[in-house]
Amino acid sequence: MKTSIIGFPRVGESRELKFATEKYFRKEITEEELEAKGKELRHKHWQLLVDQGIDFIPSGDFSFFDTTLDTALLLNLVPEKYQSLQLSPLETYFALARGYQGAAGDVTALAMKKWFNTNYHYMVPEIDDTTELKLVGDSLFKAFNEAKEHDIITRPTILGPFTLLKLATYHGSKQAADFYEDAIIAYGQIFDQLAASGCEWLQIDEPALVLDLSPAEVQQFKGLYQRLLAKKGHLNILVQTYFGDVRDTYQELIELPFDGIGLDFVEGRKTVSLLEEYGFPKGTLLFAGIVNGKNIWKNNYQETLSLLEKIQPFGTIVLNTSCSLLHVPFTLANESALETTVTNHFAFAVEKLAELNELKKIVADKQTHHELLKGNTALFVQERFSKNKHVAQQIEALTERDFIRLPVLAERATIQKEKLQLPILPTTTIGSFPQTKEVKQNRAKFKKGEITEAEYTAFNQEKIAECVGFQEEIGLDVLVHGEFERNDMVEYFGESLDGYLFTEKAWVQSYGTRCVKPPIIWGDVSRSQPITVAYSKYAQTLTDKPMKGMLTGPVTILNWSFPREDISLRESTLQLALAIQEEVLDLETNGIEIIQIDEAALREKLPLRQTDWHCEYLAWAIPAFRLVHSKVQPTTQIHTHMCYSEFADIIQDIDNMDADVISFEASRSNLDILDALKAIDFQTQVGPGVYDIHSPRVPSVEEIETTIHNILTKLPIEKVWVNPDCGLKTRGVPETKASLKNLVLAAKKVRGGV
Structure with missing residues (x-):
């Protein structure tokens, strides 16, 4: 053999x-x-x-x-x-x-x-x-x-x-x-x-x-x-x-x-x-x-x-x-x-x-x-996974009501429009800003014990202030804090959740030169303390504009982790959903009115055969996302983001996630997803990416303006947001600033022509 x-x-x-x-x-x-x-x-x-x-x-x-x-x-x-x-x-x-x-x-x-x-x-x-x-x-x-x-x-x-x-x-x-x-x-x-x-x-x-x-x-x-x-x-x-x-x-x-x-x-x-x-x-x-x-x-x-x-x-x-x-x-x-x-x-x-x-x-x-x-x-005969009885009891106690948010989407849209007072074609980013060498060094020094937590936090707050100032300067409508404290959108959350293990150098290629270090789910998952609240709350004090709280959703956290093999993916995801739900409610309590719960990897574990989709995956993946935001107030606007996959054939399921706004990667796929959105009369507000962040090229104002006009031929203007197609973590600072300036200018030009 x-x-x-x-x-x-x-x-x-x-x-x-x-x-x-x-x-x-x-x-x-x-x-x-x-x-x-x-x-x-x-x-x-x-x-x-x-x-x-x-x-x-x-x-x-x-x-x-x-x-x-x-x-x-x-x-x-x-x-x-x-x-x-x-x-x-x-x-x-x-x-x-x-x-x-x-x-x-x-x-x-x-x-x-x-x-x-x-x-x-x-x-x-x-x-x-x-x-x-x-x-x-x-x-x-x-x-x-x-x-x-x-x-x-x-x-x-x-x-x-x-x-x-x-x-x-x-x-x-x-x-x-x-x-x-x-x-x-x-x-x-x-x-x-x-x-x-x-x-x-x-x-x-x-x-x-x-x-x-x-x-x-x-x-x-x-x-x-x-x-x-x-x-x-x-x-x-x-x-x-x-x-x-x-x-x-x-x-x-x-x-x-x-x-x-x-x-x-x-x-x-x-x-x-x-x-x-x-x-x-x-x-x-x-x-x-x-x-x-x-x-x-x-x-x-x-x-x-x-x-x-x-x-x-x-x-x-x-x-x-x-x-x-x-x-x-x-x-x-x-x-x-x-x-x-x-x-x-x-x-x-x-x-x-x-x-x-x-x-x-x-x-x-x-x-x-x-x-x-x-x-x-x-x-394989010894006990190796840590159990959490409280988490098991929470999952056992879930009822259908825990997965439903009220009032319904259309009513919430009216309430949020009045509350947020955003212009048509509101502009925003997906969340992260460039992770410069200095940002990475600050995080590395803190992990090695070379600087104090106070020094680490002060540096991050300085970067947040710069980021917020730039966004206000160019005229973005909904701001983000830049995520300078985060190494990875999944690893960062895993580090703050019980039940996770982390590696030092277990890198896996995601694309090109982009590598990720998936955490390992070792036991039952729970949240013992707030994860993102302090930085989001600080960022909101720097501006009168809405500051998005940035979270990673339970399905993506699961799909970008190495999962356990002793329990079902459904059970692992519900554990994560309950933990992220606690974070959502804490952000809301601390004055964050817009919360983005990214599900970039929603499709990743979708069975490759369509006959298995709803019985094996979507039947629990979509409800898990709904569980995360089902208890927030009608005034709180829930966003999510998805990227680099084919979503057209599950577009109705995505609408059923019941988010208020969904941003999609669309620039590299020539806005193909818009036809699918139009075909089912997609109810959720949409932010199709207007330029590709995985390329160093800077799109011109005219290029983005043309893209927005193309979007408006398929979607009603009152449902459209303007944003890049993904986070800006891997981009350089000069190209990021130039691209975002052009994005805002393009959105304003289109508004002016309406």
Whole structure:
């Protein structure tokens, strides 16, 4: 039995790639130096996999920003507006990822969306009727040959044509199937070049197979691969799926001449039953995803061995991760603050490699490796989660009334309009302001005990005063305090909630150079004291304008944490909802009249199959949000924010969250969500993002003004707010100030023309 992984974290053990790339953006290092750092990390990671005994080692999973974008460039899916800049290949790549504003021109970035049901974001390829899908890049071949130079034979990995073309955005009359012919030619050329280089296996990722697929799409997939696999020659092709089961295409998969099929046995609820009902082709390797690539809890060897007993009769098995290890931190080795009684229960990416190796040994000879199994089993028979009886009693006592806010939305809107006296097209931001080096240093010094709490607070108050002063100066209508005290919108709250654990260096890539450090839910969650009240209350004393209290909602806190596996996600979320409800009521008591409860990750754990949405997720996720704000006064205006995902198909559920105002990311998706809002007569007031904050470019007044006018063609003016599409934490100060000034000026110009 051999071992395999689907992919590995690419930012490095200490986020080396992030820091090198950001230096390149600041022009502190050259393109050649950045490429050298990438090469160094690739070799380091390949060697690590060799040392850990992994048999199938991937290449091509490394990226300077996003592997979907890498595949798009490899296959010439670059819109003309980027090609016309006539930049270097790497500069063009980053123009697609981040936008570009300079001597060569001015372009916005590609749209960015959540990668299936994860917190990773991918760049959405753009295709129009003039697009020529063809092999033009060589990164995949370079990586394979680079590893070969170190005597490491890798299995190149590439996003498959079915998923790539299904995820793309189309401008014109052509759709995915119209590009299949070109894709067959291009992927066939990839097969030939890899085979000529001595490659034995190619991993083709087709995660779209776990989605709901129409009969027509299933036939398209089958026809595409019937023709494509005819070109594989002596190259072994592994089709890799993850994030669920492939119930719609399983029969087609096992009829096609793949040499390996990768199936998810962690999130794939029906994977075992598919094997039992339809069997598995003889001579095909079954890459069994049995080590969870998305959560950090140690694998239960007894349960995994029982699973393997069920599936081993179906053929030769390769022990695999359920998905890429991109979604978990690099290693536990750097976590010195946590007790071993805690870390013994965790497995990050490096430790998951060891789990695969140990499982391989146990399966080969259970008697010889009895101690490995015994030690693992002991972890799962002891009590490890802390319980809170009071929280359990609160949840047990909840009734339907606790999830309903009165009076109804329309009545509240009238009351709030009179109370707040805001102009039409009120302007605001999503919450955070740039986290400068000084802000980060202040927080770091406080955590290290180098400054007192009074000194730490005084610095933050000074920054808040500057932030409030700037917002008043440019004329924003609803202000924020800037969140200078916050490291992360989830970690910050977790640090103040009982039941959470925190890591030192357990970073996970969210997109590009953006990394997050998800906290770990270790026990029952509760709030013992106010979290945000002091800074929000202070900020409100600095202005007569409304100051938004800024909170993260319970669903997002759960989805951006590593959750427990011993209780349901519903129960964990209700615990969080009760804790955040207490914070909401404290803010209200302290004079904060507008409270934003962000649910940026609402869709993240939405089942990938629509038939499971309401019975498994939305049935408790939407009520959990309503629980948070159900007890506030009619005069208190509740906002929420959502970003970088596809919300159109759950837009009615979002309206049912019963917030007073919802801001959406919309700029990168060309305001597509507005049609969905209009179609259902969306009742909640809306702030579609009018410019992209994930790009350093500064939008002009005219550009924002045009965007606002476009919004008003779809939505009534009395329901529209004007704001950026997300928080400003990652942006620089000069570009932030310039962009917000232009935003306010644009809103005033539109008001003046009404």
